[in-house]
Amino acid sequence: MEFIPYKSEFLQYAEEIFDSNVPDFVGAEEKENLQFFLEKETSELSYFIVFNENEAVGMCGYCFEKEKDEAVLCWGLLHRKHHLKKIGTKMLQFRIAEIKKISATAKIICRTSQVTEGFFAKFGFKTFEAKENYWGEGLHLRSMILEE
DSSP, X not given: OEEEEOOGGGHHHHHHHHHTTTTTTSOGGGHHHHHHHHHOOOTTEEXXXXXXXXXXXXXXXXXXXXXXXXXXXXXXXXXXXXXXSSHHHHHHHHHHHHHHHHOTTOEEEEEEETTXXXXXXXXXEEEEEEXXXXXXXXXXXXXXXXXX
């Protein structure tokens, strides 16, 4: 499995991965937000397309805020046909390890939905905020923090 830093040539892969998760994991109306996110480049943002055997299978990243010693996981999506194959676990472990290289004491925050809340809970994330229909009808915000 390879984690390749995102570049604009990967937009088609990102859109295919996103589209495969509508409507169960993301709302179609979020696609514009993803496209805006992928266009901005900041030194605080680390974002990757994940390849397995030369196939783009997922995407994930994080934004590290040095002043707060805090990292926020962002846009972690796995192509639907690769769900339940432990690739999501590897993507999460990769991001946590990368963040720990920057700061061993960083708070790690995840903003997800109720659909994947249980996945993150298995790795020690605890919910500290919930908002109904935040991501779209039937997709509720779950803000979580890693407690080790």
